[in-house]
Each structure stands twice: as structure tokens, then as C-alpha cells.
Amino acid sequence: MLSPQDQLTELVRTLETAQHVFATDPLLVTEKLQVEDGSPIQKLHRRASRIDSNGALARVLGKIDGRIKGIMIVMSVVWCVSGFLGLFTLLQANVVNFFYVLVCLLGFHTIMLVGWLVLTLVNQGKQSSNWFASFVSPSHLIRGKDDITQAAVGLYEQQLQHSGMRWYLGKFSHQLWLATLTGMLFAIIFLLIVRQYSFSWESTLLSDQALITLTHLLGWLPSMVGFDVPDNTAIVQSRLVTDALPLSVARQWASLLVGSLLMYGIVPRAIAWAFCALMFRRKKMRLDIKLPYYQKILNFWQRHVVDADDFIEVAAPVAPKATVSAGKKLVALLEYPSNQEKWWQVGLELSNNSRNEHKIENEIENFGIVDDREDMTRLIAYLEQHSVQVLLGIHNKALPDRGTLRKLDQIATHAKHGLIVQLLNNDTVPNQPESETEMISPKDIRQQQWQTALSERKIGLVNNY
Structure with missing residues (x-):
């Protein structure tokens, strides 16, 4: 055993x-x-x-x-x-x-x-x-x-x-x-x-x-x-x-x-x-770390140093900048709640500096959190009946895995005035000095993963990291 x-x-x-x-x-x-x-x-x-x-x-x-x-x-x-x-x-x-x-x-x-x-x-x-x-x-x-x-x-x-x-x-x-x-x-x-x-x-x-x-x-x-x-x-x-x-x-x-x-x-x-x-x-069984599953994890842990002499930097994909359209907006959170009550204000104000806050709020309907299949069904039904632009808030802990991206594609398909994404920074830990963050942090890796996923889908991004 x-x-x-x-x-x-x-x-x-x-x-x-x-x-x-x-x-x-x-x-x-x-x-x-x-x-x-x-x-x-x-x-x-x-x-x-x-x-x-x-x-x-x-x-x-x-x-x-x-x-x-x-x-x-x-x-x-x-x-x-x-x-x-x-x-x-x-x-x-x-x-x-x-x-x-x-x-x-x-x-x-x-x-x-x-x-x-x-x-x-x-x-x-x-x-x-x-x-x-x-x-x-x-x-x-x-x-x-x-x-x-x-x-x-x-x-x-x-x-x-x-x-x-x-x-x-x-x-x-x-x-x-x-x-x-x-x-x-x-x-x-x-x-x-x-x-x-x-x-x-x-x-x-x-x-x-x-x-x-x-x-x-x-x-x-x-x-x-x-x-x-x-x-x-x-x-x-x-x-x-x-x-x-x-x-x-x-x-x-x-x-x-x-x-x-x-x-x-x-x-x-x-x-x-x-x-x-x-x-x-x-003769007892031992964990076979030569399996591809374990080798992939171990190789990831060993990626610490890259030689500057033979390293060719490849530009990472960047999501297009979000453009807020005129008219009604539907805001929703994907899977995770936000610790900010009006998280969407930052994203809309970045693109509408000349418009007052009261007017923006009158154009917004808050859908809440989209998590399970029932939420998705209700959201798709709403989008089919209303012409709105969707602002989707995504928690920094969310993974761009297949299930999450499938939801994103469905929302983008049914949003008649388009879909834009706002990455939410819900961390309470203050930023560390630059000397302590020389290594790539998990948050930076996750941000780049979302940049790549949104770039492939031509979905605009409001980066609030």
C-alpha cells in the first residue's frame, strides 16, 4: 500500500x-x-x-x-x-x-x-x-x-x-x-x-x-x-x-x-x-513522480532563473482597451463577490470622465453574481430581451479555465452592445516594495492569463489590479 x-x-x-x-x-x-x-x-x-x-x-x-x-x-x-x-x-x-x-x-x-x-x-x-x-x-x-x-x-x-x-x-x-x-x-x-x-x-x-x-x-x-x-x-x-x-x-x-x-x-x-x-x-509502492502529471508540476516549480544571454523575450498578449458605449449597462460579477459595493464605478468612470456619477448610475442595472447554471440561464434570457452592454467584474482569484471561459463566450455572444471585463483587485494586503517583488507573483501570472484569454476573444478590459 x-x-x-x-x-x-x-x-x-x-x-x-x-x-x-x-x-x-x-x-x-x-x-x-x-x-x-x-x-x-x-x-x-x-x-x-x-x-x-x-x-x-x-x-x-x-x-x-x-x-x-x-x-x-x-x-x-x-x-x-x-x-x-x-x-x-x-x-x-x-x-x-x-x-x-x-x-x-x-x-x-x-x-x-x-x-x-x-x-x-x-x-x-x-x-x-x-x-x-x-x-x-x-x-x-x-x-x-x-x-x-x-x-x-x-x-x-x-x-x-x-x-x-x-x-x-x-x-x-x-x-x-x-x-x-x-x-x-x-x-x-x-x-x-x-x-x-x-x-x-x-x-x-x-x-x-x-x-x-x-x-x-x-x-x-x-x-x-x-x-x-x-x-x-x-x-x-x-x-x-x-x-x-x-x-x-x-x-x-x-x-x-x-x-x-x-x-x-x-x-x-x-x-x-x-x-x-x-x-x-x-516492495512497498512509492509515489511515481515520473508521471507526466507530476513532472509538469515539478518543472513549473523549477522555473526560477532565465539566462539573459540566450533569452528572447516574446511580447505577452494584451487585451484591447475597454470602450464604454452609450446607453444602458448591465453589470454582473462572475462567480466571486466583491468587497466593494459599487465596484463598477471605476470601470465606467475611466471611460466616461465627462459624465456625472448620477447619470451613469441611472443607466446601470446590477444583475448580481453569475455562478451556477441557473444564473447563466437567467442572464442569457435577459440579454436576449434587452439591448445592453455588459460590464463583467472578475475577481482576481478567478481562473480562466475552460468552464469560466465558456461562460464568458456565452455572455459575449448574447450581449447585443458588447461585453467588457473589469478585473477586480480585492486583496487587502498592501503592495510590497519593489525589492521584495522581483519574482513573478501568482497575481501577476493570473493577470497575464486573463490578458491572453481576453486578447484571443477581442474582449475589452478595464484593468483595476
Whole structure:
């Protein structure tokens, strides 16, 4: 899996590619980060966090991640309880066949562990079948048809298909086995505390000496860490026992049973779990900053110095100067409000210095803010019925993106006496000294973007920046 920060960054990339509207404008954030310090990865993480200023993206990712981890915890608890109950049921008799119980405890577990080891050696560098991806598919864990949810689900499903997930699946499989064996260990200890058992063994083909040899081989590893192993006399005494053995002999067999479960079950499985965890960390997904999306952002941040010797300055496009026609005017704000009540006075007075303010105001109708589709429909209907010149006020935070320019083109098409634009400066921060503004500010970049867009459309501009 990607780290939480990488996941958020990738989700922002996916949504921005799909033209999603974020809580904070990505272009504004990108421009401000140009002058900040930090490695490329750190700045990309910072950019994603600022774009997700309301935390909507992080909440969806956290919800999916929490539910996946919740399923894993619940499954581990269920496996632990099943191991406890299984062994509790197995040890109901007072006289227990030692080797039969041992095979029930470790037989299938050992086969599965050896099988996993063989498959790991055979499938080196190959991706195993991803049953876990279909079992805990994020689309089953979270419901939602909105863009954020769908993109987050797609991001998680993409991660589940990564080649490094084979180690994540192995880690989870070993975790379930450890839970089962731990439940068995708790059951054994609990029953040995509250009940008194006798241990025996039976065999048609094996002699006493063969069982003595087998028991000592089995007890070699547990004895290395302090567990008791039955001696030769105890082993012979335990054959075909139907009554209680001496307590010292029963304790030896009980100690060997617990030691075998630990040394041949829990310890090997814990080693396999740790190995998978280490390999998963080494194969963990990383943010691919070589993608064109990230390269475009990084290249923008690196545009700081231009050599004067080989630089050929190209004149930037300039919008034509606005000409105010005689007659009625319709003033409107595009998407953003203005902190000035009569923002339009500056634009009209610049072109009509000889006309008094009262007369100008009598010729003006204030439409308000044009934002959503309903506002546009109402404005177009008005323009089709009235012959007016439109003065459109645009906030300095507004982007000349495709949606905004589409609105601009529609208004220009229906305005019978033409359209002029006034760029509004709503900043409350005073101008900095010239020495502190040698680098191009985001506001200057935005102003030039509007100059270019209006120049292409031959729309007059009243520049109030």
C-alpha cells in the first residue's frame, strides 16, 4: 500500500485529471508552493493537503483503510476463538493420546507452512493470485457514487493489484495462523490449569524403542528452551494407559505438548510473518513522480532563473482597451463577490470622465453574481430581451479555465452592445516594495492569463489590479 500521504497525493492527481472541483484551487496552491522550500515529494504532499483543505478526500481514504483493517482484526479474533474452541473440544477426555493430539494441532499447519515456503521459492518475483483483493474489495466496503468515493475505490483496487501485495497477503495469512495457534495455546494452558490429564500413546507397528527415539527427537528443540521431555521410563509407562499416570509423568508430557506447539507452530509461523512484513516493506509502492502529471508540476516549480544571454523575450498578449458605449449597462460579477459595493464605478468612470456619477448610475442595472447554471440561464434570457452592454467584474482569484471561459463566450455572444471585463483587485494586503517583488507573483501570472484569454476573444478590459 502507498503511505497515507502518497495516497492523498495520488487521489488528487486522479481527481484533477478528471476535472474535479476541489475545496481549494490547485493552481493557486501550486503557484504559492513555487517559492517554498522542500524536496519534490514533500512539496507534492503539501500541495495535496492544501488542495484538500476541507479534509473530504482524507476522510474517504481513512474510511476505506479503517474498514480493511477492521476486517483483518475481526478475522484474526474469529480465528483465535475457533482455535481455542477446537482444542477445547478435542481435550474433553481425561486420558489423552499425545501423538494424536499433536498431529491435530500441528499436522495441517505444518503442511500449509511447508507449502507456502515451496510456493515462495518457486514463484520468486511473480505475483500470486490476489484472492484478498476480491475478498476485501473497497467497492464492497464503502458505498457512494460521488467522484471522490469512486476515485478512492479505484486507487485502492489499483494498490491491491500491485506485485508487492503477495507479501501483504502472506503476512495476513500468517497472522490468521498465529491467531489460531495462539487460541490453541490459551486453551491448552487453561485446561492444564483446571483439569488433570493423563497422556498415553498407542501404535500397532512401532515398538517402544521407536517411540522413545521419536519422542526424544521431537523433544530436542523444546528442551533447548527449558521444556521437559519424558524420559525412557515415562514413555514406556504411557503406552496404552487407561488410568491416571503419576503426576510427574503427566507434567512431562504436558510440558512437551506446550513446547511443541510453541517451537514447531507459533515460532516458525512468527518468523514467516516477520519475513513477509520485511519483504512487503521493501516492495512497498512509492509515489511515481515520473508521471507526466507530476513532472509538469515539478518543472513549473523549477522555473526560477532565465539566462539573459540566450533569452528572447516574446511580447505577452494584451487585451484591447475597454470602450464604454452609450446607453444602458448591465453589470454582473462572475462567480466571486466583491468587497466593494459599487465596484463598477471605476470601470465606467475611466471611460466616461465627462459624465456625472448620477447619470451613469441611472443607466446601470446590477444583475448580481453569475455562478451556477441557473444564473447563466437567467442572464442569457435577459440579454436576449434587452439591448445592453455588459460590464463583467472578475475577481482576481478567478481562473480562466475552460468552464469560466465558456461562460464568458456565452455572455459575449448574447450581449447585443458588447461585453467588457473589469478585473477586480480585492486583496487587502498592501503592495510590497519593489525589492521584495522581483519574482513573478501568482497575481501577476493570473493577470497575464486573463490578458491572453481576453486578447484571443477581442474582449475589452478595464484593468483595476
